[in-house]
Amino acid sequence: MSPSRLGRYLSMMLLSLAVVVLGGLARQGPVSADSTSEAVRVGSLQEGVSAMRRPVVKITGWIKDIAPAHLLIGEHTLLMEPASRVAGDAKLGLYAMATAKADERGQLHAQAVYLLPPPRRWQDLVPLWAGDSAQPPGDTSGYPIEFRGIIAELDPRYWLVDGRMVLITDRTLIEGQPQLDALAEVKGMQLFQDTVLARSIKVSVPTAYAEVEFEGTIESVAESAWMVEGNLVRISPGTVIEGTPAVGAVAEVQGVLQPDETVLAQRIIVTHPGMGLMSELEGLVESIEPMQWVVAGTPVLIDSGTFIDDSRAPAEVGMWALVRGLPEPGGSLLAVRIRLARPD
Numbered sequence: 001m002s003p004s005r006l007g008r009y010l011s012m013m014l015l016s017l018a019v020v021v022l023g024g025l026a027r028q029g030p031v032s033a034d035s036t037s038e039a040v041r042v043g044s045l046q047e048g049v050s051a052m053r054r055p056v057v058k059i060t061g062w063i064k065d066i067a068p069a070h071l072l073i074g075e076h077t078l079l080m081e082p083a084s085r086v087a088g089d090a091k092l093g094l095y096a097m098a099t100a101k102a103d104e105r106g107q108l109h110a111q112a113v114y115l116l117p118p119p120r121r122w123q124d125l126v127p128l129w130a131g132d133s134a135q136p137p138g139d140t141s142g143y144p145i146e147f148r149g150i151i152a153e154l155d156p157r158y159w160l161v162d163g164r165m166v167l168i169t170d171r172t173l174i175e176g177q178p179q180l181d182a183l184a185e186v187k188g189m190q191l192f193q194d195t196v197l198a199r200s201i202k203v204s205v206p207t208a209y210a211e212v213e214f215e216g217t218i219e220s221v222a223e224s225a226w227m228v229e230g231n232l233v234r235i236s237p238g239t240v241i242e243g244t245p246a247v248g249a250v251a252e253v254q255g256v257l258q259p260d261e262t263v264l265a266q267r268i269i270v271t272h273p274g275m276g277l278m279s280e281l282e283g284l285v286e287s288i289e290p291m292q293w294v295v296a297g298t299p300v301l302i303d304s305g306t307f308i309d310d311s312r313a314p315a316e317v318g319m320w321a322l323v324r325g326l327p328e329p330g331g332s333l334l335a336v337r338i339r340l341a342r343p344d
Helices: 003-028 033-052 119-129
Strands: 057-066 070-073 076-079 085-087 095-102 108-116 143-154 158-161 164-167 173-175 183-192 195-204 211-221 225-228 231-234 240-242 250-257 263-271 279-288 292-295 298-301 307-309 320-327 333-341
Touching (some): 076 095, 143 211, 164 183, 279 333
Parallel strands (some): 164 195, 231 263, 240 263
Antiparallel strands (some): 070 076, 158 164, 225 231, 279 292, 320 333
C-alpha cells in the first residue's frame, strides 16, 4: 500500500471514531444543572397530572378515633378540614361512610361523613320493614318519615337527597326514573340522624314554573336571595318568612321553580338546630280546633309559627297528616309543620 493511500485510510478511521464518540455524547446529554431542573420539571408535571386523576374514594367502617383534626374510620385516617361535612353526631363505635380525596402524599382529606346502620342491623331491618307495620316490632329507634328533596348522588345501595342518606334495598319501591338533580319524594323509616331506610320513592323531574318544596341548611343569606343546600332561593316582597334567617339554620322552602333552575320562594320556615329535639307524628286528623288538632290520638298545638301545608289535601278531619314539631309536657306536640295528604 502506497503512503498516500495509507494516509487516506487512517484519516477515514479517525473520522469514523470521532462520529461514534460524538454520537454517544449526544445520546447521553450534557451533564449540567439544567439536566436536574428538567427532571424536576417533568416530575412535577407528572405529579400534577396524577393529582388531577385522583378520584373521590368512599370508605366505610367503624369510627375508632375522633379528634378535631382527624377521624379514624376502620384503618383509614381522614384529615378533617373546615369544609369537611359531618352529617349527624359522630361518636366512637358508630358505623360511618365517608367520601375523601387523597393528596400527593397519600393522605385522605374528608369531604363528607355520613352515619350508617351497622351492616348486620341494616339487613335485620329489611325484612321487618317490608311488613305492613309502620314500625318494626320491638324496635323503638326509628319512626316513619316523609320528605322531598333534590337527588345529589345515586348509588345502588343509597341515595343522597338534600343531605340525607337514603338507604335503598331490593324491597324499596321506586316510581320514576332516578337521575341527579331530580326531585325525590321519600317515604321510609328514620334510623339515625340524616339516615333513612326507604320504603318507597317517587322521582320526578321538575319543569319550569312547577311548585317545589324542599328542606336544607342555609349556606348564605342576602336581601334578594339565599343559598339553601346548594339551591339558589330568590326572595321577593311576597315571600313569607317565618323564623330568623341565619347561616347554619334549617330552612323549609316552598316556591316555584324558575327557568334558570332557581326557586322563587313563596314561603320559608326557618328553624335552628339548638331550638330542641324535633319529633314527627303521622296519622289521621281526628279533630280540628283553632289552637289544637288531634292527630292519631295525640294533641297537636297550633301557634303563629305553625306552617300548614294543604297543597295536597284540605285541612279537614279524616285527612292524613305528617306533623313535625317539639314535644311538650303532657305528651302533646307543638307543631312547626303539618303536611296534609289524602288517605290511601
